[in-house]
Amino acid sequence: MPEKILLINPWIYDFAAYDMWSRPLGLLYIGGLLLRNGYEINLINCLDRYNPRLLKFQNRESPKNSKYGCGKFHKEVIQSPGVLKDIKRRYGRYGLPMNIFRRELENQPQPDVIMVTSGMTYWYPGVFAVIEEIHKYYPGIPVVLGGIYATLCYEHAVKYSGADYIIPGEGEVKALKLISELTKKQICYLPENLDDYPYPAHHLMTNQNEIAILTSRGCPIGCTYCASKLLAGKFRQRDPAKIIEELDFYRKNFVTRDFVFYDDALLINPDKHIIPILREIIKLNFKCNFHTPNAIHAKQINEEIAELMFKSGFKTIRIGFETSDEFRQKKTGNKVTSDEFYRAVKNLKKAGYPETDIGVYVLMGLPEQPVEEVFESVRYVHNCGALVKLAMYSPIPGTTEWKRALEISDFDLDSDPLLHNNSIYPLRSKSMNIQDFQRIKKFVIECNLRLKSRTKMRNKG
Ligand code: B12
Known part of the structure; x- marks a missing residue:
């Protein structure tokens, strides 16, 4: 037994x-x-x-x-x-x-x-x-x-x-x-690298209509608010051919039609990674939907990648922009500049994505982040023609931003991980209060409604 x-x-x-x-x-x-x-x-x-x-x-x-x-x-x-x-x-x-x-x-x-x-x-x-x-x-x-x-x-x-x-x-x-x-049972199979790992035991899930997939571990960028390096260590990518094999296995055996990328850095080293993956998905005519709820890097979204994503069936596009403030962009890790972001959105639209299909995370509640910066970032994303997805900052132990959060917070964040909850951020932050938070939320709703009705009008016209 x-x-x-x-x-x-x-x-x-x-x-x-x-x-x-x-x-x-x-x-x-x-x-x-x-x-x-x-x-x-x-x-x-x-x-x-x-x-x-x-x-x-x-x-x-x-x-x-x-x-x-x-x-x-x-x-x-x-x-x-x-x-x-x-x-x-x-x-x-x-x-x-x-x-x-x-x-x-x-x-x-x-x-x-x-x-x-x-x-x-x-x-x-x-x-x-x-x-x-x-x-x-x-x-x-x-x-x-x-x-x-x-x-x-x-x-x-x-x-x-x-x-x-x-x-x-x-x-x-x-x-x-x-x-x-x-x-007291001997190990008979010990993997040496990511490509050796057997497939996750998705068959144990009652629902395989949508499957989470990981093509890499970690992230080479190292933003000050993110814990990727602490969790996954060194950035590693899997062999694109093995990823295609895995997707194909689920498509055929579980009749999966929706794949959700959990990667922190799906688009890095595009020539060796995402481009061959997308080309193969198109060649094999997968007819599946792909989603990136965890956000992709705008810097990498050039015309070619945007077009390949559109053609291969990427439906839920989320971009991690976080802020339009140049100083904070640099201070938090140089992930993206506002110009690079603008170009990414332009490329996605040119590839065929309606504005309402492009969701952009704007981070709010970073230590010392002024309210006006968040408004400005929301305005910037809206003017580029994309939906704003407000993400409340959650302070994470071990990150650079954590040290700053500890210094400035009225709460003893270290005393209980419950205090990392992003829902309590308006209570935690010195630079924003509940009224500010509600004003920002209202502004985001207005911007997104405007974008949606603009898209509707365009579709009609
Ligand atoms: C995919 C993802 C999501 C997905 C869903 C994830 C899910 N399972 O529900 C989505 C996009 C929805 C999401 C949302 C959010 N996320 Co998220 N997400 C991730 C991400 C990128 C990957 C998690 C993952 O599945 N990794 C892949 C697997 C293989 O790794 P793993 O689960 O860690 O498992 C390994 C080990 O932990 C260990 N292990 C796991 N289980 C067990 C059990 C045993 C017994 C053992 C021995 C070992 C072990 O071995 C596993 C294999 O190596 C992480 C970042 C990261 N790199 O981990 C952030 C992360 C977890 N998210 C984070 C945040 C902040 C959020 C949001 C709050 C963002 C926001 N501001 O809105 C939201 C809120 C989610 C919600 N309320 O539902 C933070 C965590 C914050 C915190 N305080 O804990 C992280 C760490 C990112 C960051 N900023 O640094 N997220």
């Missing part, structure tokens, strides 16, 4: 959460490698909107989805933790109701080891709640924790999570080695 490993993707505990193709990709990668090493793998995905018991509870046959398979998570309102008591919003547990989760746990074959992943640092209460339940149902079974929270807040996780083992950073090989020790 093969040793059994149970993988768990915990709930989100937050004021708001939306399933924008959210998948526990890291955990599925680890699952894929364990499977290759002869383990039996099972998964409880607390964020599964397709869970049959959940659908029955909701009296639905299938979840309510937007155009490309995104949708609302089920939410149960719970008391917000003490440090967030001043936020006048309803805190909740997103995902499976507790009783359904318990049924899922009960129905598992007795696991030898349980592995729990973690997402945003401020979602840790969901991770802790899962671990507490596991200890009740499976006392004595080792619990291993990894993922983004466990990496960025390692000491907090060691102190408070209740997990028996915590593995920070990229987890495939480290997890395999630990599981091999715990189960």
Whole structure:
């Protein structure tokens, strides 16, 4: 009998959460490698909107989805933790109701080891709640924790999570080695590089209509607010031929039609990476949709890439612009200049994208960022002819910006990762208050409405 490993993707505990193709990709990668090493793998995905018991509870046959398979998570309102008591919003547990989760746990074959992943640092209460339940149902079974929270807040996780083992950073090989020790089973397949990793265990997901895909790890740029380097280490890209093979495998075996790139830097080294990938997708006539919710780098979007993206079926385009302020662009890592951004949008439009298909992240709430800078950035993006997607800054331990955030914040950000939550930023920031925040939001809505009606008029004309 093969040793059994149970993988768990915990709930989100937050004021708001939306399933924008959210998948526990890291955990599925680890699952894929364990499977290759002869383990039996099972998964409880607390964020599964397709869970049959959940659908029955909701009296639905299938979840309510937007155009490309995104949708609302089920939410149960719970008391917000003490440090967030001043936020006048309803805190909740997103995902499976507790009783359904318990049924899922009960129905598992007795696991030898349980592995729990973690997402945003401020979602840790969901991770802790899962671990507490596991200890009740499976006392004595080792619990291993990894993922983004466990990496960025390692000491907090060691102190408070209740997990028996915590593995920070990229987890495939480290997890395999630990599981091999715990189960006293020899490793038979040890990958040496990214191209050796078996496919993530997507088959364990109840829904394979949309699949998350990773063509690289890390990012070579190093913006001061971003944790990519801390999480993924050195920037590495996979072999384009292997990526095509993987996409083709899902397309044929799962009839997947929507692929979601989780890369931090999908367009870097274009000649050796994205260009051959896109050319092959077009040649093979994939007829699939591709999405980049995590944002792509505007600097790389020249005429050729824009055209290839359009022709190959890229639908959701998100660009990380963050600010039009030249000083802050330089100070935060030189990712892009306003001129480069302008050219990228122009190229995308020339390739065939309507203005309303181009979404641009504008970051607000960076330490010492004046309100007027955000207004100016929104105005700039709007004038270039693209939709503004406001992104609230979340301070991340270990980043350069974190040190600045610590210095200027009234809150002791270090005392509790719940304070990294971007929803509390108007309370945290000295340079912006709630009224400023609401004025900016209103301005963004007005700009986007104007853009949408302009596009509608053009379509009619
Ligand atoms: C893809 C992505 C998204 C996707 C969805 C991700 C998801 N799963 O739901 C989208 C685009 C929706 C998104 C949105 C946001 N994101 Co995001 N996102 C990412 C990104 C780029 C990749 C995550 C990922 O899947 N990586 C790939 C897998 C393979 O890696 P992994 O999960 O880390 O897993 C590895 C290890 O952690 C470990 N591991 C994982 N699980 C386990 C379990 C065990 C037992 C073990 C041993 C090991 C282990 O091994 C795995 C394989 O090596 C990260 C940056 C990054 N490089 O990690 C940011 C990141 C997580 N996002 C971040 C932020 C800020 C956001 C937003 C708040 C942005 C905004 N301001 O609006 C939103 C909010 C999301 C929400 N409320 O729903 C921050 C985190 C902030 C924080 N405080 O935690 C990050 C770190 C980016 C950054 N700025 O530095 N995001």
